[in-house]
Every structure is written in structure tokens, then in C-alpha cells.
Amino acid sequence: MNAAPAFLGYAAAVGVLAPRLLLRSSWPQRAPLLAVAVWFALAASFSVCVQLAAAHLTTPGAHLHGILYSCRAALGLGGEPDAATGPSWGLVALVVLAAAHLTGFAFHAVRAYAARARHRDVLDKVGRPSARLRATVVDHAEPAAYCLPGRRPRVVVSSGAVDALSHDELGAVVEHERAHIHGRHHLVLAAAHAFAWIFPGLPLARHLREQIPLLLEMAADDRALRRSPQNALATAMFTLASGRAPRGALAVGGETVLIRLKRVLVPPRSAHPALRCTVGTGALMAPLLPVLLTCHAGLG
């Protein structure tokens, strides 16, 4: 039996329907990091499914055991592959797609790394490190704040932001940026970009690429709120977001500030442990499901 149609159906459900469901639910705002995990679980599930579908389309009659067998054979661990599995085009499809994932991630991570290195080179000459603020201050009238994640990270605030914000507000901003750095959020973003790069036009990829940055901002907001008062973070957000937009910079992400501000000012109930458990288990199972499916198909 060829299980390819089943895989394609499952892939369609995960790639098109699941993101719609996720976008409509409200719990991601309450548990942003869990939501990040769910988005990536869906992405992993979709990838696995596409790979298995490719394997089944190219090698009808094969199933996962056969593929695993071919893997072992290819690595020289097992005996000769039997004639039934033939020249394993399925294996080729698996390897090609896996390589595409790794390449995409490496490409985006390295490009971002290079951009940061160029930026840091200028920043370290132009900026003035402030031990009190735990940030680098750049002379610039416009209020702005951002961070350079990765190795040798920097939190950057403009002198305009130092002038415009109170001590508490600056503390909240710096704490937010440090959350990005400690959470290695740049790697998560690179993974999101890589997935969108491999599957352009796929609704799951498009929404994932849009949602992950927002969810990471929410996670950083939550972390900043552990040390900073709500009002300090909210006023800082408003001051920095409503400042004059620099030339060429359009406020594409403006509405995300609105969502975040509402969330900081009127905090949603934190997610119930039962919900966390259920969603977490679901996220863990999603990528495994197509594999279980293939085993079943293989046995049947």
C-alpha cells in the first residue's frame, strides 16, 4: 500500500489548517514561549511529512522500516539492501530535504552574524559603554533601543532614549533586550526565516515567520516585567514607538506594538498548567505522528 496520499493529506492539514486554528486561539498570548514551541513542532511535523511523502511517491511500497534499513545499509551497518527496496530514491529525497533545512538555517544565521559583526565594528568606536545602564549609548537625538545578540552581545540605546526615558523605563528597556540575548532569540528567528525560505508560499511558513518575532517580543516583555514595573515598560514602549520614524523606516510592525502594549497593561491570565501540559504533549507528538502513520501503513 502506498501511504503517500495520507501523508499529503496530513501535510495539507498541518500546513494550511493548523496555522489558522493557532492564529484564532488566545492562549499563545498567555504562554508565548510554548506557542513558539508549537509553531516549530508544526513546522517539524510538516517537514517530516513532506519527506516521508516524497519517499513513498518515489519508492512505492517502501515504508519507514525499509528506509531505516537503507540508512543502515548506506552507513555500512547492516547487510546488503534487498532488491525490494531497490535504489533508494526515498533516501535521496530525505537527504536532500534535510540538507535544505540545514543550509537554510546556516545561510540565515551566517548572514545575520555578518551583519551584526559589521554593525558592532562601528558601534564599538562610535558608542560609549555605560556601566550604569548596562548598555552602549550612541549619540543620536531620536529615541531608539535595540540589541545585537550572539557572542559579544550589546544592548544599544540612543542618547535621545536616555533623555526621553526615566531611570525605571530605561531599566525595563535594557531588561527586555537582555531577555532577547539570554534567550538566544536570534537563533529562533534564523530558524523561522529558514523554514519560510524552504517552503515559500506555504501558509504555515508565512504565519510562522510573522508570529515568531511577535511571540519572542512578548516573551522578552514578560521577562522584563519580572524586574520592572508594568508602567515603566508600557511608557517606554509608547515613547519609543511613537517617536519620529526615521527616513526609510516604515512602521510595518506598528500594530504589534499595540498588541504588546495592551498585553502589558492588561495582563492576560497566565496559562493553566493543564493547558500547558496538553499543548506541550501535542507539540511533542505532532512531528512523531507521520512516523507512526508510516509504521502503521508499512505494517498494513
Place this chain on the structure above:
Amino acid sequence: MRRLGELEAEIMDRLWTWDRPATVREIVDDINRRRPAAYTTVMTVATILYDKGWLTRRKQGQAWLYTPVRSREAYSAALMEDALGASRDRSAALVHFVERMTDEEVAALREALRATGRGGEL
């Protein structure tokens, strides 16, 4: 050993603060008031900065007189443009505190804040 970048920053900082051309000797003497630095090291790093396009130089007698190519303000402005500019790929490189909003969005935000009863504080 100090990082090369740190010494680059120290040299640029002095030239910008003095706001006049200076020799490596002057820079070394000034750095030496705080910590020891070898003349040859500073000269090497000044040459690196010249090669990278940060400094220009002209001969005065035996010594080179170094001048920053652009002001600190000009570099700061370019840096901020790079950080806040509209490049699509910057998001993974630089993580922003917030994106800028349009006037309409600011108005919507004010309205939302008023609705939560905290508008007066902003």
C-alpha cells in the same frame, strides 16, 4: 592583551574629542597617562584604521598627521540608519525594542490606552 577593537575605539575617541589632526606620538602619550601602550602597537592600529577608511593622513615632517574621515555624529547617524532602517533582513541581526508606528497607529494606541484607563499616565 587588549582587543584590537578596543584600541581602535580609543584612538578614534581621542581624535574626535580633540577635533584636530594628531600624530601617533600624541595619541600614545595620552593613552599612556592611563595605561602603558607601545608606540608600535598604536602605530599599527592607526594604519589599520587608515586602511579601513576611518582615518586620512598627511605627512608633516617625519610623522603622519591623522584625521577622522567623518565626524562621530555622521557615523552615529549611519549606524542608526542601519539599525532602524527599512532593510528586510535586519530582524535576525538586530532585535528591536519596538517598531515605529505611523500617526494613525499612534492615535489607535492612545485610544486603546484610554480604554484601559491608563491614558492619562502617558
